[in-house]
Amino acid sequence: MRSETSCGDYTLAELAGVVGADVAGSPDFRVSGIATLKDATSDQLAFFANSRYLSQLHQTSAGAVLVAEQHRDDCPVNALVVEDPYLAYAKLSSLFAPRDTAAQGIHPSATVDPTATIDAAAVIGANVVVGADTEIAAGCVVGANTVIAERCNVAEGTHINPGVTLYADVKIGRNCIIHSGAVIGADGFGFANEKGRWVKIAQLGGVTLGDDVEVGANTTIDRGALSDTLIGSGVKLDNQIQIAHNVEIGDSTAIAGCTAVAGSTKIGDRCTIAGCSGITGHLEIASGTHITAMTLVSKSITGAGAYSSGTTAEPHSSWKKNVVRFRQLDNLAKRLKVVEAKLDKFEGHN
Template structure:
């Protein structure tokens, strides 16, 4: 039997700057044998910490830092008063170094006495199941997986190796979660999609018969919801990162390595491509096709499919529907209208010039 699941991180590694440079492809300017054991901010670091400079906003803090070393770009090396780990992408280098210095706690295999596990469920011996967890029939929890306190796993669910479900995660029937996923508290995966057929003055519920497939290396933020498909599965591909309070509706597909910030959402059957970046509060209506490598800026309202990579943004306030559509169509024509106005103004200026020249000649 086990106790509560341990915290997600522990300080367990001390390493030299030379080893960090070699392991993470940085150029070290400083002593190779200096030992560090944690990461810290520029202003909060001391002699056992590594810090980083990725945002120019914090450049003023560099001169006074007491860190053992700072991860930074070549252009800031000369301004660094301590050792430097030079990288072309300091923030990514910092992320990898921080994960190395502060690894997740090892999973201590255990099943808490208050957990309820169906007789035909399979829980790997190396897995950890926390207090008050419920695991339904025919479900599988893989090697070194962790199911946090109060979580509910439905029937025919598969949780692959090394995935971690923190407290109060709900994974309903027929959901598959890939390897090395991290699912934060309050997440609900596999709830019914919002499917109703209108019949005169009533609504008839459409059975939601699909499931949800979550790929490998996915992270899902607190209180995010992912609905099951109506017939086929809702799909979250490998490497997707969803922030807190994201809504993924039924039959949505989110392409590999796409990120979605808080309060964003995709309505039913929308397909989002790979490596997309969705800002906070972005709304996508149903049945859209979003190609790979698209970025939507904060609070954009997406009402049409996007088939060309690039950065998109913009929203209009609510209005009477027909007028809103008419104005939205006109808004999309503004570029062409502006070009026409410029052309007319150019003709006007040319005409005025001719008239002035003619007048001058007549005066002579």
């Protein structure tokens, strides 16, 4: 059902046309792959985006390198001169990715409810289960052993990798990528306490993903309690992230691995949230906010900027001393207030 095809090669002139580069060297030089400055061979393209690797640029065996204008003369081989070499690398990388071709249609081992609608130009892999009233559009690929429950909608061009679970009432936009192990639409963590006994709150909402969303491996997005959990267009979620019920994430926000976002929090557009961060529930995070790694956000952020709370590593002996001092802060603050009061009183008599 699936076979791998060659991704081909490209001239520097062709690659320059993709990223708007100026060719320094031979426009007809052919590139068959992309690699690092250190590992690239004479028929591959590399990129130079960090000055700490200047020595590697000088010594590279690459056939061509993406460089910024200020480093044009530092490049000993053919160059594609661009404003942002890393961005240009990102745009060109997909050209060199191995391409799988898949025969359109439904694998004989798949189980599809009679009321489901699957476009003839979609691909449904082995042992896939598709529930009632679900719609899968043209150009979608659903990998083996994936379960898509009832009343889901998967829009054009979305790629669902093997072993994904979509609960009922999940809507996925165009050209999304869902990686293996992701679970979208499981119950949110909703309970009411009755004299020490937890009473489950039925989760009646769903999950809606916009266009061009990527969901990492083993990431979970819970369904809403009443209305949908909302993931905006262009959002990028890394592996092993927890998004709780009724969370709203704005367009083009990126969240790194092992971050957890508690229920009903609203995150604005174009935010970046680094790994292992925690965001408590019912907060609002302003658009354009950057949260650094291992930060705990426990109150709303109303102004864009960078926010941190995690501490960096230090020698264990110093860390133990600082822990002790941290525990003394409250007592020190109280003693300082007493000293300040006495000082004010003393100065008042003079």
